Amino acid sequence: MSVNREELYRAIGELDEALLERSERASSGKKGLRRLLLAVACMGLLIMGVRETIDRLDLFRMGCSTIAGTLVDGVYYYREGHNGLWQYTPEDGSRKIIREWDMDGWQVNTYGVYYSQGRSLYVREHESGKKRCLFKTGFWESSFINFSLQEDGNVVVSVHNTRKKTIYQVLLDGVTGAVLEQVTDVLPYPGYEGLLYSEAHFQVGDRQITLVPMEGKNDCDVMENGVSLLKEGESVNYWMGTYYGDNLFLRFRDEENPMFVHYLVLRPDGNDSELVSIGGIPLTGTNDYLFSSLDPRVYGGDTEPKEPDRAFQGDMEAEEPGKVSDEEAEKPGKVSESDEEAEEPGKVSEDDAEPEGQDRVSQSGTESGEEDREDGDEIESVGYAYDTVWCMEIATGEYWQLEIEMGDLTDNSAGRKVLAYDMETDGELLFTCAPWRSEQMCWQIIYDEAGRPKALRLVSGDIRKE
Amino acid sequence: MTDEQIIGMYYDRREEAIKETETRYGKYCLRVADAILKNREDAEECVNDTWLRAWNAIPPAYPKCLRMFLARITRNLSFNRYQLKHTAKRGGGEIEAVLEELEECVADSADIEGQIMAKELGQSITHFVYGLSEREGNVFVRRYFFMEGVAEIAKKYGLKENHVSVILSRTRKALKEHLKKEGYVCE
Numbered sequence: 001m002s003v004n005r006e007e008l009y010r011a012i013g014e015l016d017e018a019l020l021e022r023s024e025r026a027s028s029g030k031k032g033l034r035r036l037l038l039a040v041a042c043m044g045l046l047i048m049g050v051r052e053t054i055d056r057l058d059l060f061r062m063g064c065s066t067i068a069g070t071l072v073d074g075v076y077y078y079r080e081g082h083n084g085l086w087q088y089t090p091e092d093g094s095r096k097i098i099r100e101w102d103m104d105g106w107q108v109n110t111y112g113v114y115y116s117q118g119r120s121l122y123v124r125e126h127e128s129g130k131k132r133c134l135f136k137t138g139f140w141e142s143s144f145i146n147f148s149l150q151e152d153g154n155v156v157v158s159v160h161n162t163r164k165k166t167i168y169q170v171l172l173d174g175v176t177g178a179v180l181e182q183v184t185d186v187l188p189y190p191g192y193e194g195l196l197y198s199e200a201h202f203q204v205g206d207r208q209i210t211l212v213p214m215e216g217k218n219d220c221d222v223m224e225n226g227v228s229l230l231k232e233g234e235s236v237n238y239w240m241g242t243y244y245g246d247n248l249f250l251r252f253r254d255e256e257n258p259m260f261v262h263y264l265v266l267r268p269d270g271n272d273s274e275l276v277s278i279g280g281i282p283l284t285g286t287n288d289y290l291f292s293s294l295d296p297r298v299y300g301g302d303t304e305p306k307e308p309d310r311a312f313q314g315d316m317e318a319e320e321p322g323k324v325s326d327e328e329a330e331k332p333g334k335v336s337e338s339d340e341e342a343e344e345p346g347k348v349s350e351d352d353a354e355p356e357g358q359d360r361v362s363q364s365g366t367e368s369g370e371e372d373r374e375d376g377d378e379i380e381s382v383g384y385a386y387d388t389v390w391c392m393e394i395a396t397g398e399y400w401q402l403e404i405e406m407g408d409l410t411d412n413s414a415g416r417k418v419l420a421y422d423m424e425t426d427g428e429l430l431f432t433c434a435p436w437r438s439e440q441m442c443w444q445i446i447y448d449e450a451g452r453p454k455a456l457r458l459v460s461g462d463i464r465k466e
Numbered sequence: 467m468t469d470e471q472i473i474g475m476y477y478d479r480r481e482e483a484i485k486e487t488e489t490r491y492g493k494y495c496l497r498v499a500d501a502i503l504k505n506r507e508d509a510e511e512c513v514n515d516t517w518l519r520a521w522n523a524i525p526p527a528y529p530k531c532l533r534m535f536l537a538r539i540t541r542n543l544s545f546n547r548y549q550l551k552h553t554a555k556r557g558g559g560e561i562e563a564v565l566e567e568l569e570e571c572v573a574d575s576a577d578i579e580g581q582i583m584a585k586e587l588g589q590s591i592t593h594f595v596y597g598l599s600e601r602e603g604n605v606f607v608r609r610y611f612f613m614e615g616v617a618e619i620a621k622k623y624g625l626k627e628n629h630v631s632v633i634l635s636r637t638r639k640a641l642k643e644h645l646k647k648e649g650y651v652c653e
Contacts, residue, residue: 002650002651003587003645003650003651005565005566005568005569005571006545006549006565007584007587008568008571008587008591008645009545009564009565009568009610010542010545010584011584011587011588011590011591012568012588012591012610012611013538013541013542013545013584013588013611014538014584014585014587014588014589014591014592015538015588015591015592015595015607015611016592016595016596017529017530017531017534017535017538018530018531019592019595019596019603019607020531020534020537020538020607020611020612021531021533021534022600022603022604022607023603023604023607023608023611023612024533024534
């Protein structure tokens, strides 16, 4: 048999309806364009996804140095380079990962771990361990955010928009994430005039402290209840407000040598004072003591401070026991010279004048340390070695070196040596680390009978290996 | 009103179904008929007949796609009318061109040894079209079912006219082989 063309034509009329419908839908030109756009969109999403993933995995991020973490309620939180955010409980030596993905910034308080990623702020509650988004901005509203936890548990979020070059700040409830107030109006960024809310507002106990720019924002007055806390002619830097323990340290504007950091110390009880931290900015501190790893005597003898009277405590009474007299205070870097203190381990005294080893500084007991420097180069190297830990009493300005007790621990991967380029303490434990190494060393602070820190006893050479 | 609702009216034997169908697909069916007949009056008559055929077919038929169901009826009615009017001589136009092209796929002259069931052949061709690429299948359907010109197809799919012609030529050859293999065309 053979069909003719009419029958074939008629038979084509019996084609499946799905084929007919498909041919109706298809419009190659538009469809091709749609497919192209779809492919481009998919490719864009893929690239963004890969980039975001790589970014969060923290695999290729440069400059991933180790810094000390934060101690809250006896638990140590720290970021491990390329390996997420961890919590370490010294009590039982346990370690737990908090977040595997990398993040832009993180802070901890008694409620939870707060961290930001891109345009979102999250909190992981300590109690439940649950994570939730606390705050989020739209793509067009901002490029990224950062944040700072307030002493009262609220959060100040800075919303940056790099396209519009603007910044504004909102105050959030630290638990609910509710926006309580826009605390800084939209400002041009960078180069805005005045201070952001987070730069100008501090809480010290129940006290509300405000910085008010005077001549340019680098010179600020310190106000409390509308009254200045500064003397005539004094001003502080707006960007140097730091908490050690419950005290707020504001840096005076008058110092010329960065190794002499002159602070106004604001305390919750209102018993404010001034202090010169010799050897630069302290690395950590408690309500009563500051800790640093640079030998204060090296710097104290190197350069005379601008105002020697403020070497320890501006208006302190030299007659008080344990305090340095006005005459003694004329030179910075002085150490306690009382016999009792000199006999205490770790304290610098006349009886402890000779160096005890390579890791110990020359402790001649001279007031300025100048003789030490004349004796050899050793002191200079010690001053920069970061392998000693020094303690300064905030109330008196006295400082001394802490003894290091390595004990019989053999797992100290740091080479049985302190590397205290960064530190964190809560008064009981002290953690140290060096930026180019990954170890986080844990030390117990040993106090003498008078309740002053005298030594560090190694608890763990590397908490990551617990 | 959706296709399902219109088909529901056919099933309920409500005459409004025809009016709704005409409102929705009148112009479309007229275009299908006009492509074959090239005569407005004849096309309108075929479309009117389409509504009656649909009324008779639904139920029991339940079209998956009402528009294609109607297009098929219109096409068949239009082709019947075309044959009726052109029994004596072949005329011009798209239908004649299509028939000439399809002639390549079959015997030079009619040599029917038995009654061919159009439905059976239709299923075979459906199978053949499904075996083509989507683009080739679509071009084939637009040309030989909807009677669209090469230029129109080329525009619809964003192709060059020459490319459409090549696709059609290649498809016709493939169809001929298919029909031979299936026994619809003698060697």
